[in-house]
Every structure is written in C-alpha cells, then in structure tokens.
Amino acid sequence: MRILHIIHSIDPRSGGPSHALRGLVQEQVRRGHQVSILTTNAQSAEPWMPDDQFRERMNNDPAFSGAELFIARGYGRTRPVARFTWTPQAYRWLRRRLADLDARPDIVHIHGVFSHLTTFAPRLARRFGVPYIMRPAGTFAPRCMALGRTAMKRWFTTLFVAKDLRLAAAVQATTPAEKDELREQFGLNNVVVIPHGVAGVKDAQTDAPAARRALNIPERAKVLLYLSRLTPKKRPDWVIQAASKLLSEYPDLFTIFAGPDAGAESQLAAAIASSGLNGQVKRFGFVTGDQKRQLFEAADVLVLPSQSENFGVVVVEAMAHRLPVVVTPGVASHIYVDASGCGLTVEDSVDALTDGIKKILQADKTELGQRGREYVRQHLTWIVVSEKISEVYAAIIRNQRTRRRNRSVNQQIRLTTK
CATH class of the missing domain: 3.40.50.2000 (Glycogen Phosphorylase B;)
Structure with a gap:
C-alpha cells in the first residue's frame, strides 16, 4: 500500500x-x-x-x-x-x-x-x-x-x-x-x-535507583513528574501548588518538569520562587530517548493537569513504563487511566489534584503500574x-x-x- x-x-x-x-x-x-x-x-x-x-x-x-x-x-x-x-x-x-x-x-x-x-x-x-x-x-x-x-x-x-x-x-x-x-x-x-x-511494551524491569542516580535526583524522595510542553493550558504551575501543599506531609518531595517552553515558563518560574520548595524542583528541557525513559523510571507519579488535551500521549507512555498517573478531565486519555485503574482522574482544581497525588503516593505503585502496562499491551501499542x-x-x-x-x-x- x-x-x-x-x-x-x-x-x-x-x-x-x-x-x-x-x-x-x-x-x-x-x-x-x-x-x-x-x-x-x-x-x-x-x-x-x-x-x-x-x-x-x-x-x-x-x-x-x-x-x-x-x-x-x-x-x-x-x-x-x-x-x-x-x-x-x-x-x-x-x-x-x-x-x-x-x-x-x-x-x-x-x-x-x-x-x-x-x-x-x-x-x-x-x-x-x-x-x-x-x-x-x-x-x-x-x-x-x-x-x-x-x-x-x-x-x-x-x-x-x-x-x-x-x-x-x-x-x-x-x-x-x-x-x-x-x-x-x-x-x-x-x-x-x-x-x-506507543512503542511495544518491554518486559524488562525498571531500575528507579539507577535512573535517579543518572539524573541526580535523591534516591529516597517521592518524585512528581510533569513531562509535556510548558504551555498555559497544561497548567504546570498547578503541579507546583500541589507539591507545596504536600510538602509538610512529604518533606522529601521532589518535583521534575521536562518539556520545552511554549508560553508558560515565566509563570512556572514565579510559582516555583514563591512555593518554598527550597531547591526540590528540577527542570529539564525537551527530552527523548534514554533520558525520557529514566524520568519515567525515576518518578513515583506522572501529573498532567491540562485544561484541554486532545489525547495526552505522555499518559499512555507513562502507563507503558509502569508509572501511575494523575490527570484532570480535560486530558482525553483519562479514559484509559480510568479503564485500567492505573491512577486517578481528579476534579478540575488544585485541591483535588493535591488530594489525588496524595492518594497515589500512598497506594501500591507496583500494582498500579502493572495495571497500566497490561492495558497498554492489549489495546494501545x-x-x-x-x-x-x-x-x-x-x-x-x-x-x-x-x-x-x-x-x-x-x-x-x-x-x-x-
């Protein structure tokens, strides 16, 4: 053809x-x-x-x-x-x-x-x-x-x-x-x-400690990952606000942002400066290949609070890498998060996002990750x-x-x- x-x-x-x-x-x-x-x-x-x-x-x-x-x-x-x-x-x-x-x-x-x-x-x-x-x-x-x-x-x-x-x-x-x-x-x-x-799901086990060492991320930290373009509609500043609310309960919380600027970098920088996270935030630009894989392996949860997202490929990629997910209803691929039980779709507010992240951090990451990976294997490769x-x-x-x-x-x- x-x-x-x-x-x-x-x-x-x-x-x-x-x-x-x-x-x-x-x-x-x-x-x-x-x-x-x-x-x-x-x-x-x-x-x-x-x-x-x-x-x-x-x-x-x-x-x-x-x-x-x-x-x-x-x-x-x-x-x-x-x-x-x-x-x-x-x-x-x-x-x-x-x-x-x-x-x-x-x-x-x-x-x-x-x-x-x-x-x-x-x-x-x-x-x-x-x-x-x-x-x-x-x-x-x-x-x-x-x-x-x-x-x-x-x-x-x-x-x-x-x-x-x-x-x-x-x-x-x-x-x-x-x-x-x-x-x-x-x-x-x-x-x-x-x-x-997404690319074919591999059976190899993830190595979170090695990934964190390679990325210079504390091995004992709880790690939130935002991996997408920095654009206002994706609301990366919400991730900082949620992390700030969780800091008293999770003092070792670490937040990663990876993606090119598309109009929200200055807004994100201001949110970080006023968050009190004291250096517990790391920024990457556009990532691909091994570095992207390491970010998935190093994180405890992917967070994507987009106002509007036609699909949200990164959500399915996270599922394929056994990474639990928290998204808002504007992310269209939330239907796969819900169908697989690999994470949560939360209401469209910072408080709901914060509560959802907390629930995932308290849950069994291995079980959630396996659910997402198996769903991708059957339906989304x-x-x-x-x-x-x-x-x-x-x-x-x-x-x-x-x-x-x-x-x-x-x-x-x-x-x-x-």
Missing part, C-alpha cells in the same frame, strides 16, 4: 501529533508499506535551530528510516503566520506526486488543520481522485477553540475546513469524546475512533493501533475502486444505448 502522510511540522518539540506520526510511520514501514511524508521546515519552539541543521536532524531521525521524507520550505515565523506557514514548494511537490500515476499514493493521511499545507492538501487530493483521511488532533474541542484567536479559527473553519472534513473518506478522532464533538459540530457520519499508540488504521485504509481503497468501476460501467452503458 502506498501511504502519504501530510503534517505541518515534524519538529518533535511540537508535541503529540508529530510524536504519534513517528510511531505510526515506523510500524507501517515494518509492515512493508511504501510510506511518504510531506511536511514543512516550520519549527515549533524557540529557539529555532539553523534550517540546514534542522533538516539534517529530521532526515536522520530513526523514526523515518525506510520512509520517503520531503521537507518543503515554508514562509512565516512570527505568530499567527508561523501557524499557517505558506509553502508553495509543498503545493508543487504534492501536485506532481498526485498527477504521477506510477507514484500516486493509494491514500493520503492529513494530520492537523489551520495551516497552508493541510488546507490545500485535501483539495488537491479531491482533484486527482485520491481518497484522504483527516485527523484534526483535537482542534475543535470547545476549550481548544476558545484558546487564542477564536474568531480567526471559526472564520477559517467555515471558509475551508468544514468542507474538507465533510468530503473526507474518513475523519480520525483519537477518543470517543472527540468523535462526539466532530459529529455535533459538523454533522459528520464519517468519523472513526483510532487512538494514538502501535502494533494494535496500526492494524486498526490499516483496516480503515483498506476499506476506503476498496470503496474507491468500486465507485470507479461502477462509473466506468455506467459510462459504457450510456455509450451503448446512444
């Missing part, structure tokens, strides 16, 4: 969508599909690295090994233009690819909306008769729409996106809640629920998720071919009856 993925940015600092694409591409390549990716050189966090360095890093990313990657030049770095990233080079590349009968993809999978690339892609796909899937990635959740330039988002949706969604072969929602939102807002009957996945996506692709391609045959037969009938 020839698959073309289209996404505004593959900068790993951009969070869930680009991270999920990496796992999906790896599994699709492993299954023997011909996978291509069209993206732009837009970066998702400051400071931007030099363009040639960014391209080299992306082209050498092991996640894209075996796939074709084309990084088109985009224009516009300051907001809100950076979000749109005008890219005529990507338009020309896609038009040539779709016109080439020998290289044309069987299916186009579009990740995200509100960019130049993801706006012209569905139109070109329709022009050349190639079926496409759109994944809005939670963009139309009411809380997400209310953040930032709401009027501009609504205008853009009415003018462009709504039609593209309705004419898509399928629209991918990552949770049942997102499916309900899309059906309610756009009247769609083509929505399929396919969650994000990329092997399982990719199989679901392949089934959707195959059904769409079959329907497309059937419609073409029917059109051909109807044309022949009309010709013979003239």
Whole structure:
C-alpha cells in the first residue's frame, strides 16, 4: 500500500501529533508499506535551530528510516503566520506526486488543520481522485477553540475546513469524546475512533535507583513528574501548588518538569520562587530517548493537569513504563487511566489534584503500574493501533475502486444505448 502522510511540522518539540506520526510511520514501514511524508521546515519552539541543521536532524531521525521524507520550505515565523506557514514548494511537490500515476499514493493521511499545507492538501487530493483521511488532533474541542484567536479559527473553519472534513473518506478522532464533538459540530457520519499508540511494551524491569542516580535526583524522595510542553493550558504551575501543599506531609518531595517552553515558563518560574520548595524542583528541557525513559523510571507519579488535551500521549507512555498517573478531565486519555485503574482522574482544581497525588503516593505503585502496562499491551501499542488504521485504509481503497468501476460501467452503458 502506498501511504502519504501530510503534517505541518515534524519538529518533535511540537508535541503529540508529530510524536504519534513517528510511531505510526515506523510500524507501517515494518509492515512493508511504501510510506511518504510531506511536511514543512516550520519549527515549533524557540529557539529555532539553523534550517540546514534542522533538516539534517529530521532526515536522520530513526523514526523515518525506510520512509520517503520531503521537507518543503515554508514562509512565516512570527505568530499567527508561523501557524499557517505558506509553502508553495509543498503545493508543487504534492501536485506532481498526485498527477504521477506510477507514484500516486493509494491514500493520503492529513494530520492537523489551520495551516497552508493541510488546507490545500485535501483539495488537491479531491482533484486527482485520491481518497484522504483527516485527523484534526483535537482542534475543535470547545476549550481548544476558545484558546487564542477564536474568531480567526471559526472564520477559517467555515471558509475551508468544514468542507474538507465533510468530503473526507474518513475523519480520525483519537477518543470517543472527540468523535462526539466532530459529529455535533459538523454533522459528520464519517468519523472513526483510532487512538494514538506507543512503542511495544518491554518486559524488562525498571531500575528507579539507577535512573535517579543518572539524573541526580535523591534516591529516597517521592518524585512528581510533569513531562509535556510548558504551555498555559497544561497548567504546570498547578503541579507546583500541589507539591507545596504536600510538602509538610512529604518533606522529601521532589518535583521534575521536562518539556520545552511554549508560553508558560515565566509563570512556572514565579510559582516555583514563591512555593518554598527550597531547591526540590528540577527542570529539564525537551527530552527523548534514554533520558525520557529514566524520568519515567525515576518518578513515583506522572501529573498532567491540562485544561484541554486532545489525547495526552505522555499518559499512555507513562502507563507503558509502569508509572501511575494523575490527570484532570480535560486530558482525553483519562479514559484509559480510568479503564485500567492505573491512577486517578481528579476534579478540575488544585485541591483535588493535591488530594489525588496524595492518594497515589500512598497506594501500591507496583500494582498500579502493572495495571497500566497490561492495558497498554492489549489495546494501545502501535502494533494494535496500526492494524486498526490499516483496516480503515483498506476499506476506503476498496470503496474507491468500486465507485470507479461502477462509473466506468455506467459510462459504457450510456455509450451503448446512444
């Protein structure tokens, strides 16, 4: 199967969508599909690295090994233009690819909306008769729409996106809640629920003491982990407020923040300065690979109090690493925390967050961790998720071919009856 993925940015600092694409591409390549990716050189966090360095890093990313990657030049770095990233080079590349009968993809999978690339892609796909899937990635959740330039988002949706969604072969929602939102807002009957996945669950036991030594974290401390972009909607300052409330009962409490700044670092710094935690906070920037694994192993609980989170891949990653989780209802992947019993979904307040963290610190971490890991093994690895996506692709391609045959037969009938 020839698959073309289209996404505004593959900068790993951009969070869930680009991270999920990496796992999906790896599994699709492993299954023997011909996978291509069209993206732009837009970066998702400051400071931007030099363009040639960014391209080299992306082209050498092991996640894209075996796939074709084309990084088109985009224009516009300051907001809100950076979000749109005008890219005529990507338009020309896609038009040539779709016109080439020998290289044309069987299916186009579009990740995200509100960019130049993801706006012209569905139109070109329709022009050349190639079926496409759109994944809005939670963009139309009411809380997400209310953040930032709401009027501009609504205008853009009415003018462009709504039609593209309705004419898509399928629209991918990552949770049942997102499916309900899309059906309610756009009247769609083509929505399929396919969650994000994570890499295969390994049987190796975690080594918390070794991880803490490597990260220079006290071995006897109770460790809270926030691992996500530092953006206001994720409310990292709530984690500090909760830790401060718990300090009298847990004097050895240690809090870790890992993730790039996306507008909340100054707010977090102020919260830390006024918290009285006295050096019991450690900051990491963007993390990946062994360092990310060590953070999961070193922590006692992952805390993510987001106001709005389309999925929350880090929650499932924590579950895969046997780490209990405390989240708020705005984190869509809370449904997996609840289903597995690996942690708590608490009410949307600092007091409730504090109480939830306390309950998890008092619980059996091994038992909670095993529940989460087993749930991920059965339902949320990329092997399982990719199989679901392949089934959707195959059904769409079959329907497309059937419609073409029917059109051909109807044309022949009309010709013979003239």
